Amino acid sequence: xxxxxxxxxxxxxxxxxxxxxxxxxxxxxxPKRLDLAIVEAEGPVPAAGVFTQNVFCAAPVTxxxxxxxxxxxxxxxxxxxxxxxxxxxxGARGLEDAERMAALTADAVGCAPEDVLxxxxxxxxxxxxxxxxxxxxxxxxxASPAGGAxxxxxxxxxxxxxxxxxxxxxxxxxxxxxxxxxxxGMAKGSGMIMPNMxxxxxxxxxxxxxxxxxxxxxxxAAADVSFNKVTVDGDTSTNxxxxxxxxxxxxxxxxxxxxxxxxxFAEFEAALxxxxxxxxxxxxxxxxxxxxxxxxxxxGAATPxxxxxxxxxxxxxxxxxxxxxxxxANWGRVAGALGRSGARFNQEDxxxxxxxxxxxxxxxxxxFDEDEALRRFEEPEIVIDCDLGAGDAATTVWTCDFTxxxxxxxxxxxx
Amino acid sequence: xxxxxxxxxxxxxxxxxxxxxxxxxxxxxxPKRLDLAIVEAEGPVPAAGVFTQNVFCAAPVTxxxxxxxxxxxxxxxxxxxxxxxxxxxxGARGLEDAERMAALTADAVGCAPEDVLxxxxxxxxxxxxxxxxxxxxxxxxxASPAGGAxxxxxxxxxxxxxxxxxxxxxxxxxxxxxxxxxxxGMAKGSGMIMPNMxxxxxxxxxxxxxxxxxxxxxxxAAADVSFNKVTVDGDTSTNxxxxxxxxxxxxxxxxxxxxxxxxxFAEFEAALxxxxxxxxxxxxxxxxxxxxxxxxxxxGAATPxxxxxxxxxxxxxxxxxxxxxxxxANWGRVAGALGRSGARFNQEDxxxxxxxxxxxxxxxxxxFDEDEALRRFEEPEIVIDCDLGAGDAATTVWTCDFTxxxxxxxxxxxx
Numbered sequence: 001x002x003x004x005x006x007x008x009x010x011x012x013x014x015x016x017x018x019x020x021x022x023x024x025x026x027x028x029x030x031p032k033r034l035d036l037a038i039v040e041a042e043g044p045v046p047a048a049g050v051f052t053q054n055v056f057c058a059a060p061v062t063x064x065x066x067x068x069x070x071x072x073x074x075x076x077x078x079x080x081x082x083x084x085x086x087x088x089x090x091g092a093r094g095l096e097d098a099e100r101m102a103a104l105t106a107d108a109v110g111c112a113p114e115d116v117l118x119x120x121x122x123x124x125x126x127x128x129x130x131x132x133x134x135x136x137x138x139x140x141x142x143a144s145p146a147g148g149a150x151x152x153x154x155x156x157x158x159x160x161x162x163x164x165x166x167x168x169x170x171x172x173x174x175x176x177x178x179x180x181x182x183x184x185g186m187a188k189g190s191g192m193i194m195p196n197m198x199x200x201x202x203x204x205x206x207x208x209x210x211x212x213x214x215x216x217x218x219x220x221a222a223a224d225v226s227f228n229k230v231t232v233d234g235d236t237s238t239n240x241x242x243x244x245x246x247x248x249x250x251x252x253x254x255x256x257x258x259x260x261x262x263x264x265f266a267e268f269e270a271a272l273x274x275x276x277x278x279x280x281x282x283x284x285x286x287x288x289x290x291x292x293x294x295x296x297x298x299x300g301a302a303t304p305x306x307x308x309x310x311x312x313x314x315x316x317x318x319x320x321x322x323x324x325x326x327x328x329a330n331w332g333r334v335a336g337a338l339g340r341s342g343a344r345f346n347q348e349d350x351x352x353x354x355x356x357x358x359x360x361x362x363x364x365x366x367x368f369d370e371d372e373a374l375r376r377f378e379e380p381e382i383v384i385d386c387d388l389g390a391g392d393a394a395t396t397v398w399t400c401d402f403t404x405x406x407x408x409x410x411x412x413x414x415x
Numbered sequence: 416x417x418x419x420x421x422x423x424x425x426x427x428x429x430x431x432x433x434x435x436x437x438x439x440x441x442x443x444x445x446p447k448r449l450d451l452a453i454v455e456a457e458g459p460v461p462a463a464g465v466f467t468q469n470v471f472c473a474a475p476v477t478x479x480x481x482x483x484x485x486x487x488x489x490x491x492x493x494x495x496x497x498x499x500x501x502x503x504x505x506g507a508r509g510l511e512d513a514e515r516m517a518a519l520t521a522d523a524v525g526c527a528p529e530d531v532l533x534x535x536x537x538x539x540x541x542x543x544x545x546x547x548x549x550x551x552x553x554x555x556x557x558a559s560p561a562g563g564a565x566x567x568x569x570x571x572x573x574x575x576x577x578x579x580x581x582x583x584x585x586x587x588x589x590x591x592x593x594x595x596x597x598x599x600g601m602a603k604g605s606g607m608i609m610p611n612m613x614x615x616x617x618x619x620x621x622x623x624x625x626x627x628x629x630x631x632x633x634x635x636a637a638a639d640v641s642f643n644k645v646t647v648d649g650d651t652s653t654n655x656x657x658x659x660x661x662x663x664x665x666x667x668x669x670x671x672x673x674x675x676x677x678x679x680f681a682e683f684e685a686a687l688x689x690x691x692x693x694x695x696x697x698x699x700x701x702x703x704x705x706x707x708x709x710x711x712x713x714x715g716a717a718t719p720x721x722x723x724x725x726x727x728x729x730x731x732x733x734x735x736x737x738x739x740x741x742x743x744a745n746w747g748r749v750a751g752a753l754g755r756s757g758a759r760f761n762q763e764d765x766x767x768x769x770x771x772x773x774x775x776x777x778x779x780x781x782x783f784d785e786d787e788a789l790r791r792f793e794e795p796e797i798v799i800d801c802d803l804g805a806g807d808a809a810t811t812v813w814t815c816d817f818t819x820x821x822x823x824x825x826x827x828x829x830x
Contacts, residue, residue: 054751055753055760056750056751056753056754056762088747088751089775123747125747125750198457237755238747238754239666254560330539331540332504333473334655335503336469336653339471339472340470340472340652341467347470347472359742360504363471363504364504365505
């Protein structure tokens with residue numbers, strides 16, 4: 001596999017053939033707050049999307065699915081996103097509003113409405129205001145290869161910082177050998193503490209040549225090991241949306257789209273997964289009040305489903321999160337979470353490590369160096385490894401710690 | 416059904432034939448903190464228990480199950496409970512320690528070790544200290560009909576107050592007509608915010624004549640609509656224990672035990688359920704930092720399982736809990752939780768009420784009187800009613816709100 005080079009300040013416009021912008025349009029009261037973003041290709045390009053499974057599916061999700069066509073794999077030219085109003089639980093009028101938002105964007109960009117994908121994030125149950133959309137022509141005019149950062153800021157809600165990532169690699173595979181491809185993206189989403197509003201919106205672009213259905217398959221696979229591994233409860237908000245656009249701009253002259261199953265496609269999948277996992281980790285680390293990124297690794301599970309169940313239960317445990325914030329290697333809380341997760345194992349087979357330190361072996365307490373543990377708790381990322389000793393399945397889930405009020409209540413539980 | 420009379424300051428010793436005590440023995444550092452409790456009958460009486468399902472099942476749970484015998488339905492004379500150390504994840508030594516705790520209690524009480532049930536609550540993964548058990552003779556000596564309150568205090572961990580309840584009723588059924596029976600109990604457990612350590616321990620006594628297996632069936636049925644309906648995630652800690660002791664002291668001379676399926680048994684079941692639900696509601700209301708008891712009613716679900724799933728998902732939603740603490744009728748958060756719960760319904764069939772006020776009809780926002788809503792949010796109990804319009808199944812789940820840090824982050828989300 002070729003080496004992946006992370007691009008400094010890279011984002012959704014790092015790949016060739018894309019421009020973006022973010023402006024304040026009025027969805028937010030604060031004039032300093034950007035609230036409308038656009039990502040554009042030079043023309044219709046292969047596009048794919050993965051969306052929320054929530055029954056209260058938001059209008060823009062329904063519209064973007066429809067515009068992408070069957071299996072949410074088709075073509076698109078632009079993605080327009082507003083923050084502040086989710087246009088969710090808004091019924092038939094919400095659908096009309098989302099279509100109108102796409103049409104107004106199409107007018108500004110100069111394309112067909114079906115080539116525009118829309119996303120919204122914010123409060124549920126209120127209708128989309130339209131005055132802010134008067135800013136669409138200016139938004140389109142402002143779109144540039146340097147606009148990725150503003151676009152990433154404009155889609156933030158409770159995020160404390162914008163989330164961008166881009167990687168570059170030079171292919172070593174067949175017809176594409178020597179070609180340098182870029183995959184970059186932006187995302188919003190935080191709130192491990194507010195799971196069912198933790199809307200995740202991400203737009204990822206690449207200049208690799210990928211056909212719509214193959215882009216969909218690659219995006220689904222990457223999301224399953226990244227965004228879908230950020231706790232909570234396999235949560236999906238009403239508006240979760242992840243879009244991939246592929247311009248093919250970096251393809252060698254006359255080359256065909258990457259073929260699934262080939263080394264060249266595997267290179268692309270690795271780059272896409274790296275970007276998605278980087279963005280997912282940024283989301284987990286940005287949970288409100290979070291001071292740490294928490295990575296939970298579970299191995300030795302009987303099945304992949306049980307590995308996921310066990311890792312999520314630990315990652316979702318308020319007690320585990322509070323003891324981490326309290327720098328307390330209280331592994332009993334991890335054991336309690338594993339034990340109620342539904343994963344099958346025997347407690348006398350369980351090993352638990354905190355930041356590489358063994359704290360529980362064969363289900364029993366291990367005497368460890370508390371001072372060394374305190375030192376390791378200073379790290380910005382806390383890693384918990386659990387081996388259930390029940391099989392070969394493994395997984396990784398990301399979350400954050402719980403701080404403040406939680407600490408005063410639970411952090412000193414052992415004293 | 417006869418009228419249930421709630422007994423003022425009633426508890427685990429309200430029923431005839433039981434004494435209790437609570438003392439400071441040294442499991443806790445603070446000498447003012449009671450940490451060892453006992454509930455005794457005058458001799459072995461019918462007893463039944465329901466216990467945690469956690470794989471990391473604590474030693475005292477294993478021992479109490481064994482002492483009760485098959486199906487955890489047998490006889491017992493005393494229940495001894497310590498707080499501070501859970502004796503969980505302690506392996507073979509933990510089992511020996513729990514048996515030794517039972518034997519030492521049997522010596523003090525003057526009964527067989529198998530007639531003693533043990534329960535522990537506190538930190539996981541540390542061994543039980545034995546010096547505190549030197550207090551057992553004094554604990555037994557202190558046991559009296561007036562000792563219920565001290566016993567209830569001694570089993571507290573993060574509880575902010577002790578939890579007791581007792582009801583009395585005069586039977587109207589057949590041979591028992593005119594006999595007055597009492598059902599009373601104590602419980603500990605709080606921490607909607609610390610689910611997987613929210614050990615629930617409850618001891619319930621009655622002077623009604625009930626055979627072991629019938630006591631078990633009645634206890635299981637009552638727990639399923641009370642303790643098991645207190646959020647979170649169908650959570651069971653490593654130590655959850657609920658014991659029912661039946662002295663039969665109030666049975667009319669020569670009467671047989673209550674027979675399942677008879678009006679007399681139904682009277683008893685109703686009283687037992689009332690006590691369990693009262694204690695369960697006290698637990699939910701005592702979540703750390705909680706300012707409100709939150710009751711979530713779901714009806715119109717396709718199946719009882721889906722009703723439970725929907726109600727639990729709403730009750731477990733940090734966002735719903737924070738908007739309640741913030742006095743914000745943000746029904747979109749309830750809709751989002753229902754939508755991701757896994758319950759089957761169509762969003763255009765959903766109605767939601769906050770404290771009797773319609774806020775969502777047929778999946779759409781209802782304009783409501785915000786001032787009136789704010790007034791109703793002043794109530795100590797907040798009731799959320801959800802009708803999924805998908806069937807006839809219904810359930811009720813109890814939880815609490817989230818306050819403080821949560822509020823500063825989420826409470827003002829809409830502004």
